[in-house]
Amino acid sequence: MADGWVDEWVDEWLDSEDLSDFEREVAQVLVSLGPGEITTYGEVALEAGHPGAARAVGSFLSRAPSGVFPWWRVVPASGRLVSGAPHEQAELLRAEGVEVTGDRVRPMA
Numbered sequence: 107m108a109d110g111w112v113d114e115w116v117d118e119w120l121d122s123e124d125l126s127d128f129e130r131e132v133a134q135v136l137v138s139l140g141p142g143e144i145t146t147y148g149e150v151a152l153e154a155g156h157p158g159a160a161r162a163v164g165s166f167l168s169r170a171p172s173g174v175f176p177w178w179r180v181v182p183a184s185g186r187l188v189s190g191a192p193h194e195q196a197e198l199l200r201a202e203g204v205e206v207t208g209d210r211v212r213p214m215a
Contacts, residue, residue: 128154128156128159128162128166129166131154131155131156132150132151132154132156132162132163132166133166133170133175134154135150135153135154136150136167136175136176136180137175139176139179139180141202141203142199142202142203142204143179144179144180144181144199144204144211145179145180145181146160146180146181146182146183147160147161147163147164147180147181147182147183148160148163148183150163150180151163160182160183163180164180167180177195178194178195178198178199179199179202181211184210185210185211185212186209186210187206187209187210187211192209196209199211
């Protein structure tokens with residue numbers, strides 16, 4: 107799928123009957139994000155066909171097993187890093203060549 111980080115286990119998880127259509131559609135958008143590609147919760151929702159569902163995208167990411175999706179590539183529309191793990195998110199983004207200034211991604215596309 108994307109970047110080699112998605113393995114057979116992730117494919118099996120995505121095919122799980124436990125996922126709703128919404129979750130599966132959001133997951134497809136998330137796995138398509140490449141290194142250094144930053145998007146917002148709202149943009150993920152829109153691309154998945156669910157405009158206005160930004161909070162639901164965040165909720166889905168918070169419930170997903172660790173390491174399944176590149177959560178660090180998704181930020182609020184403000185560009186602010188997530189409150190639960192800002193240092194980890196900044197480190198992961200910088201490793202991909204994204205400029206992080208203070209607690210924000212710069213520039214937001």
